[in-house]
Amino acid sequence: MTVKTLKVLSEDLKNIDSAYAAAGGNTAALHDHEVSSLVISGSKVLSANQTEGVVLEKEEQENGVNIKLTIKKGYKIPNPVHLCFGVVPEDGLQQINMDFVAEEASSVELIAHCTFPNAVKVIHKMEAKMHIGKNASLIYNETHFHGSYGGVQVSPKSFIKVEEGGRYLSNFTLVEGRVGCLDFDYDVAAEKDALCEMITKVYGKAEDRIKIKERISLNGENSRSVIKSRIALTEKASSEFIGITEGHAPQARGHVDCMEVIQDEAKAEAVPIVRVDNPLAKVTHEAAIGCVDKKEVETLMARGLEEDEAVDVIVKGMLA
C-alpha cells in the first residue's frame, strides 16, 4: 500500500469515526481488540476485528459490501459486536448485503450505527438475512443518524428466522436529525417457543417520509411476539405503519402496539393487521394516533416549561 493510499485511508477512518460519534456511537469500541467490529464507509471496509466465537467475512462490491457474520455454536459473546455503516460525502449509494447466523445456543448483541451526517443525496440499502438457531439469542440495536438535510433514502429489508427456543429482540432508532425517506420492511418467522420483540422509534420532521412494515409469523407452538412502534411527526412529515402478526400455532401469542403523535401538518396512518388461523392462538393489537396529551403538556407547563419545551420533553420520553 502506498503512503498516499494509507493517508487517504486514515483520513477516511477519521471521518467515519466522527460520523460514528455523531450517530451516538462509542468510537473507542471500534478500536478495541476485545470487541468484534466492522467499519464500512461507502463501499470500503475500513476496519474489521473478530473475537473468539465470531466469524466475520466481508467482500467489497462496486456499490457496497457483502457481509457474513456468524456466531459459532454455543458461544456467548461477552461484548456487543459493533457495526458502523457510513457514507461521509454528500452523495453516494451504499448497498449492504448481510447474512447473519447465530448458531445453536449462541448469544450476541449487535450494535449497528448507520450514519450519513452530510447527506444531501445518499441511498443506503440493506438486505439482511438473519438466522437465529435453536436456543440462540440476538439483540440487534440499530441507530441511524441522517444529518440535517433530509437527503437520505434508506431501505432496510430483513428476513429473520427464529428457530425453536430462539430469541430475537430488535430496536431500531432514528430520532436525531432528519429522516429523509425511510422504507423499513422486516419479516420474522418464529418457530416453537421462540420469542420476538421488535421496537421501532422514529421522529419525522419537515418533509420526511416514513414507511414501516413489520410482519411476524408465529408458526410454532407457544411462540411469542411484540411489535412496538413509536412515531412522532412534526411539520409536513408523514408516516405509514403496517404491523402484521399472524398466529398459526397453538398458544402462539402476539401483540402489536403502535403509538404515534402528530403536530402541525403531519400525517400518520397506522394499520395493524392480525391474522389467526389456529383457534388456540391469540393476537391483539392497539394503535393510537393523536396529538401530544394535553394534560401532560399542561402539567409540565405548570412546572415552568414553555409549551414547545413541554411537547419536546413528552415526545423525547416516548422515543427514549
Added chain:
Amino acid sequence: MLCLKNLILSRDGKKILTGVNLEVGDGEIHSIIGSNGAGKSTLAYTLMGLQGYEPEEGKIFFNGEDLTSLSITERAKRGITLAWQEPARFEGLTVRDYLAIGVQDPDKNLEKEIWGALEQVDLKPEKYIDREVGEALSGGERKRIELASILTMKPKLAILDEPDSGIDVVSLKEIVTLIQALKENGASVLVITHRKEIAEASDRASLMCEGAVLRSGNPKEISQFFINRCIPCDNRLYSLEDRS
C-alpha cells in the same frame, strides 16, 4: 397574596363557576371543601390557567398582579403550580427526569433535590428514581411522585387537588406533614379535600357549593357547617349516599 374576585366560568354552555370570591394569605394553608360537582377542580384549573378555563368574568390577583390573562407557564414562573386530582402518565419519562423539570434553580444539586423530595413523600429514592412515571406505578405512588414534583418546584402557591385521594388512611398524616413542609418552605397551599383530617389541619377553609364559595373561616367550623347544613340539603348529590 391570592385574591379572586367574582370568577365566572362556563364549560360547554354550562355555568360552572358562578362567582367565586376568595382570599388566601401569605403562607396560609387553605382548604376547599364541598360536595362532588361543586366546582372545586374547575376552580383549581382556572387558577392555573388551563386551556378552556378562561373566566368570562372576574379577576385573579396574585401579590397584587392581575394574572387573569397570563399563560400557565407565566403563572408557573411566578411560583404557582398545580397537582392534578388524577396525575398524567408520561411514557418513557423517568422519575428523575420528571422531578428535575420542576427544579427552578439550575445551580442546585439536582440529584440531591430529587432524592430529598422523594424521601419527603416517603418513596425510597433508590427504588423509584429510575422508574418510568408512566409505567407500573400504583395510583398512590403516582400521587406521591406528583407531590414530590411540587416540592422540587419550591412554589409560592401550591394548588393541590385532592392529594389524599387514592392514598391509604395511614398515609393521610404524611400528606398533612407534607403540606406543612410546603408552608415551611414559604408556600401558600390551596388544598382541595374531602378529608376532615386535612381540612382541620389547615389555617382556614372555604366551602364551595354550586360554583361559588358559600363561606370561609375556621376549618373546624366550616367543616361542621358543611356536615350540619349541606348534607341535609336536598340539592346535594352526595347527600343521599352519605345519609344512608
